[in-house]
Amino acid sequence: MTGKSNEKPFRPATAAVDAQLDTLIGERLRSYYDALMAEPVPDKILELVAKLEAKDRESETRDKEPESR
Amino acid sequence: MAEKSAEFTRGLLEAAPSLRAFAISLSGHSEKADDLVQETLMRAWANAANFETGTNLKAWLFTILRNQFTSQYRVKRREVEDPDEFLASTLTSLPEQEDRMAMNEMRAALRKLPSDQREAILLIGASGFSYEEAAKISGCAVGTVKSRVNRARVRLAKLLHLDAEKPPAQ
Numbered sequence: 001m002t003g004k005s006n007e008k009p010f011r012p013a014t015a016a017v018d019a020q021l022d023t024l025i026g027e028r029l030r031s032y033y034d035a036l037m038a039e040p041v042p043d044k045i046l047e048l049v050a051k052l053e054a055k056d057r058e059s060e061t062r063d064k065e066p067e068s069r
Numbered sequence: 070m071a072e073k074s075a076e077f078t079r080g081l082l083e084a085a086p087s088l089r090a091f092a093i094s095l096s097g098h099s100e101k102a103d104d105l106v107q108e109t110l111m112r113a114w115a116n117a118a119n120f121e122t123g124t125n126l127k128a129w130l131f132t133i134l135r136n137q138f139t140s141q142y143r144v145k146r147r148e149v150e151d152p153d154e155f156l157a158s159t160l161t162s163l164p165e166q167e168d169r170m171a172m173n174e175m176r177a178a179l180r181k182l183p184s185d186q187r188e189a190i191l192l193i194g195a196s197g198f199s200y201e202e203a204a205k206i207s208g209c210a211v212g213t214v215k216s217r218v219n220r221a222r223v224r225l226a227k228l229l230h231l232d233a234e235k236p237p238a239q
Contacts, residue, residue, distance in 0.1 A: 021232065022222055033094070033195040
């Protein structure tokens with residue numbers, strides 16, 4: 001920045017640098033995230049879904065029992 | 070309760086890794102993150118009837134997780150002791166020392182962001198949501214998401230010392 005007040009700001013150049021910076025940050029963030037995503041999902045989470053499914057099936061059969069008399 | 074469709078169940082399992090990545094990044098703790106993901110899946114299961122088939126299941130799940138986190142964890146956030154080295158050391162997918170360092174650096178930087186900015190940059194820059202989807206998930210206007218993301222980027226550039234590469238304005 002110079003002290004002249006009537007100069008035009010160098011918008012295009014700044015925008016280009018900002019875009020580069022955005023790309024760089026984007027890449028860093030994604031590689032961070034990809035590493036997290038690459039981690040195996042803990043068994044307790046997978047087991048939970050299986051349990052929820054099993055519970056549903058159970059209550060389903062229970063609901064149907066009166067009809068099967 | 071009626072049985073969930075196989076598609077719904079498959080969708081939950083498919084979303085699990087990204088839900089977990091989001092939860093780890095929000096909470097800063099892999100254990101807390103696992104609790105959050107489990108609570109989210111239970112909630113999703115219990116409220117499956119409210120999910121409109123054909124709409125974005127991942128976005129729906131992220132909304133549940135985000136609200137869960139906001140109501141439970143954000144309040145306690147300051148009390149949480151959080152050693153910086155814990156995360157990368159628990160990751161099995163990162164054999165290289167350099168990767169671990171980059172990982173810790175990014176994690177530390179994310180922790181220093183205000184929570185609304187962190188949430189926005191994670192949804193847009195990492196989780197692959199559109200601005201419209203992110204706005205829905207965060208319960209705010211699209212413009213708000215955009216400005217949060219912009220502020221987060223500026224902040225991250227400083228925290229990661231990336232802005233040093235920017236030539237000074239002439």
